Amino acid sequence: MLAPFPNGRGNRPQAAENESAIFDQLQTARGSVFRERQHSTRRLCSAPLLIVIALGATARAQSDSFYEQEPIRYSAPETNDAVARLQKRLDAGEAKLKYDDVHGYLRSVLELLEVPVASQMLVFSKTSFQRDRISPESPRAVYFNDSVYVGSVQLGEVVEVSAVDPQKGAIFYTLAQQQTERPVFRRQTHDCLQCHDSSLSLGVPGHIVRSVYPDTNGQPILSAGTFATNHNSPLSERWGGWYVTGTHGKQTHMGNVNVPRPAHHEPPPKLQLAAGVNITDLTGRCDVAPYLSEHSDIVALMVLEHQTHLQNLITRANYQTRLAMRDEGAMNRALGRPLDERLDSTLSRVKSVCEPLVKYMLFAEEAPLADRVEGTSQFTKEFAARGPCDHEGRSLRDFDLEKRMFRYPLSYLVYSEAFEALPDLARDYVYRQLWQVLSGDDKSDKFSHLNAADRQAIVEILRETKPDLPEYWKRQGKS
Numbered sequence: 001m002l003a004p005f006p007n008g009r010g011n012r013p014q015a016a017e018n019e020s021a022i023f024d025q026l027q028t029a030r031g032s033v034f035r036e037r038q039h040s041t042r043r044l045c046s047a048p049l050l051i052v053i054a055l056g057a058t059a060r061a062q063s064d065s066f067y068e069q070e071p072i073r074y075s076a077p078e079t080n081d082a083v084a085r086l087q088k089r090l091d092a093g094e095a096k097l098k099y100d101d102v103h104g105y106l107r108s109v110l111e112l113l114e115v116p117v118a119s120q121m122l123v124f125s126k127t128s129f130q131r132d133r134i135s136p137e138s139p140r141a142v143y144f145n146d147s148v149y150v151g152s153v154q155l156g157e158v159v160e161v162s163a164v165d166p167q168k169g170a171i172f173y174t175l176a177q178q179q180t181e182r183p184v185f186r187r188q189t190h191d192c193l194q195c196h197d198s199s200l201s202l203g204v205p206g207h208i209v210r211s212v213y214p215d216t217n218g219q220p221i222l223s224a225g226t227f228a229t230n231h232n233s234p235l236s237e238r239w240g241g242w243y244v245t246g247t248h249g250k251q252t253h254m255g256n257v258n259v260p261r262p263a264h265h266e267p268p269p270k271l272q273l274a275a276g277v278n279i280t281d282l283t284g285r286c287d288v289a290p291y292l293s294e295h296s297d298i299v300a301l302m303v304l305e306h307q308t309h310l311q312n313l314i315t316r317a318n319y320q321t322r323l324a325m326r327d328e329g330a331m332n333r334a335l336g337r338p339l340d341e342r343l344d345s346t347l348s349r350v351k352s353v354c355e356p357l358v359k360y361m362l363f364a365e366e367a368p369l370a371d372r373v374e375g376t377s378q379f380t381k382e383f384a385a386r387g388p389c390d391h392e393g394r395s396l397r398d399f400d401l402e403k404r405m406f407r408y409p410l411s412y413l414v415y416s417e418a419f420e421a422l423p424d425l426a427r428d429y430v431y432r433q434l435w436q437v438l439s440g441d442d443k444s445d446k447f448s449h450l451n452a453a454d455r456q457a458i459v460e461i462l463r464e465t466k467p468d469l470p471e472y473w474k475r476q477g478k479s
Contacts, residue, residue, distance in 0.1 A: 083173050084163070097109065104159065105183060113145070126219050139218075168315075210227065211233075211239055221268050246375045248298060256276030257272055313356060317353045384399060396458070414462070
């Protein structure tokens with residue numbers, strides 16, 4: 001059996017007291033780097049965001065945030081996400097955004113960022129800074145691929161864009177919808193992070209998918225509560241404030257319906273969920289003619305919820321591992337040790353953020369499906385076709401949609417730039433823990449949803465499609 005950290009030096013009781021004292025001094029000197037934020041805000045998100053209803057979110061003043069310190073420096077101008085790379089191409093004349101009178105730059109943005117139109121989802125809750133233009137009659141359109149999210153409202157002043165930087169996490173932009181010779185994606189930080197840096201995004205700049213009780217104008221009824229959703233959420237708590245096209249049998253969800261706003265002191269009314277289930281055509285609910293697609297696909301919504309939470313987990317693991325290694329170096333210097341000596345406190349901190357990442361990547365605690373789910377657009381087909389596939393045509397993008405979301409339950413984001421950019425210490429831990437589960441050594445209940453055939457298939461797919469696997473993955477049998 002492989003140890004999670006084969007290079008660890010074990011416990012050193014004689015050094016523990018010194019390490020603890022030095023660590024406490026570092027925390028104080030750096031302004032309580034790991035302290036929970038003290039500032040709260042209860043306001044609608046005014047940032048130009050695309051997929052978030054950050055209502056009642058707890059927010060930390062950006063100047064106090066640990067991620068503005070070395071080695072992360074979130075707000076530093078250097079970024080390496082898909083939007084930043086596109087802007088460089090635009091500036092160099094290697095790419096050109098095309099403008100049309102109906103959708104402005106939207107269609108061209110999707111094309112150049114390789115975001116499929118089939119991913120379109122429509123959200124009618126008032127959650128963007130362009131909320132005055134959002135309603136059940138004119139919802140906001142959201143599109144996405146593995147690392148980019150694009151939002152657009154009818155007659156909107158900007159296209160809202162977010163992209164995942166491999167080292168910094170979610171980076172937010174707007175693109176003005178006025179035709180110009182040199183269109184520019186403008187980075188947004190302070191305003192966006194008032195909502196996009198909270199416990200709901202795991203304390204890092206990230207994305208949050210929310211489900212609310214919307215009134216007839218699309219305004220969330222906060223007294224009724226809200227739900228932050230990911231693939232562990234039951235369908236019955238998902239998609240309040242969203243349109244949902246697709247079939248899902250006897251299962252219910254909160255999409256497609258709204259309620260009258262209650263009078264003062266009255267209890268919030270209940271959503272009539274039956275009126276919103278198994279909707280395949282939005283006719284009569286909103287006019288889809290102004291949109292690039294007539295769909296708000298249920299499968300796209302499910303993938304979005306899985307993906308955004310996992311990206312936050314990856315960002316948190318990246319940040320906290322780099323911070324742990326920074327503090328380790330400071331402690332080693334203070335104690336006169338070699339700078340690369342691995343401390344138990346570092347291993348503990350890495351484990352604390354990587355274990356939840358491993359669980360989520362393997363879909364532990366995923367909410368089961370009680371009936372088959374089927375979308376209405378080409379999203380399911382197009383998403384699965386992107387591969388990569390092994391020689392049998394199997395891919396981590398293959399859907400199940402009968403009992404669970406994916407046929408082979410290991411997230412396709414194992415191929416993402418953000419996963420590859422994890423510090424070696426974190427990535428090695430994740431790979432070793434994944435191997436413990438998939439090789440059959442870890443038989444704990446939390447992974448009981450994976451049978452022997454699932455585990456073998458995932459290993460075989462990865463061996464053929466991920467050439468940078470550790471060597472012990474490539475040997476036949478257990479390590």
